[in-house]
Amino acid sequence: MWKLLQIELYKIFRKPRTYIAFGAIAAFILLIQLALLANGKDYLQFGLGFLDDSFEIPYDKINNGYWICFLVLNLLLIHVPILVALVAGDIVSGEANMGTLRLLVSKPISRTQLVLAKFFAAVTYVIALLAWMALFALVLSIVLFGTGDVVVAKSMEMHQIEKVDVLWRYFAAFGFAALALILVASLSLLLSVLSDNSIGPIVGTVCIIIVCTLISEMQIPLYDKYLRPYLFTTYMLGWKGFFYIAVDGDGQTIRGSVENMPAILKSIGVIVTYTLVFVTASVMVFRKKDILS
């Protein structure tokens, strides 16, 4: 299995398409950092200016590396599934399209092992993508802007998280994001197993995520009651929960706390369950599939 995984990773990372995602993420983050280096205060004033009459907001302090990382995650994590689908959606169907699938399946490897190796290769790709994102969004932002407290808006509340209480939340958020993106990879894998061309699973994954996200975010009572609780996209942005800090009776934030840990754990449970369902379905479909490509 280890050897098979190595082969799959070798194929993924020798394919030029793989690096589109890395390039896109780096370019996007660098553009945000450049913009905030030049006009960070203006950007914050645009968002928080309405509070100027009530508070004295230290814009220069808020515009720090930790906050920029939070901003990047907010803007980027919604779109990264598309980049994951680009590779995971191609992982089986791309081989069928290229004609190499029949050669692979005629080798002395079980079909279950083959699909699992491909899934774990996709998982490795997701983790590499997030590590790359963390390098640019967190490490480079800290280098360029330094560290500081993070101010997070939630509905009508503003949460201020102390500088010393921030870094672990990023590790937790990246860990959660990894699980959410692995779920996307497993969905892409299932569509990839069902198809013999690369475009279908990639577009299919993106469409499913867009439609489900729209339903999750529309806040229509009918959907909220009957659809939203069952859609995996409802739980995929649960990483934000790590930045919603609990407050005590005096309204003071509690260092090291999370406002709603059960909700985060529930989200993790739903994501892992969906992932297992998609991977199991992929294995079952592939085991029975006639390879006619």
Add this chain to the structure above:
Amino acid sequence: MSAIIDVHHLSKQFKEINAVNDLSFTVNEGDVYGFLGQNGAGKSTTIRMLLTLVKPTRGSIRIFGKDLFTHRTQILRQVGAVIEKPDLYKYLSAYDNLALFAKMSGIDPTRSLLLNQLKVVGLEDRAYSKVKTFSQGMKQRLGIAVALVHDPKLIILDEPTNGLDPQGIADMRNLILKLSREMGKTILVSSHLLSEVELIASRMLIIHKGKKMVEGNVAELLDPSKSLVQIETAHNADARKKLEHSKWNGLLLPGTKNIQLKMNKEDVPDLIADLVGMEIKLLSVNPTHSLEDYFLSLTTQPGHVEAFAD
């Protein structure tokens, strides 16, 4: 001589289409076994079933004496194949492709083994070139290298000369003969050209619309002293039944509409006498067909596009 491939009553149905219909055949150790049929006859589907790419609807396949689907991994370790076009990873070099498939075949190849394998197929100078820069013939040769790299006992080649120029076809033919004669490999090679199979195969099977038409030793089947005798009677079904219960049964070829026998021309008068004796109403007896004519007659059945016929 032991059976390497033993296929019994194999069938594959894709919805309404019977791609392979009750096919049985045996490939013995050391055979170069020609698997002949026109395009769409069911050759590739059969080969895909032999490689576990497609699951049979009915029937059994035993390879090296073991059930293919029970001992799949163990059996496939000793099988090398080129299935239709030799599609490989275009963004990798010939060397990388070969290394990758060697590992997937269960061996840990050394650099010298891989380079030597590329030398065998004449690609040593292009070992580090990407496959996307290769011609069809070069890809075909690399496909052969991939099939041979783990030193399999059984080699399955599906239309290996497709897309090759005359020199490439000759090279492929020589390679198949070398693998059989010098290295003792058992080879199953499919083709739609009788002339091609005739030059390399020791035994062959003709398949048509998923059904076995004829199987046997190539030299015997193509023996010019033997003819295919086609008989037309007032009631072909009744006549066939009577012949099946006569001494002529062993010479009868399978088929539903026509009655055909493969026999010596000199025995035709005896056959006619027996047919009359069996009270079969004869319309015609035509002893002019050779096996090649018979094969060609299959390819000009209804559905064959006349515009492409000679």
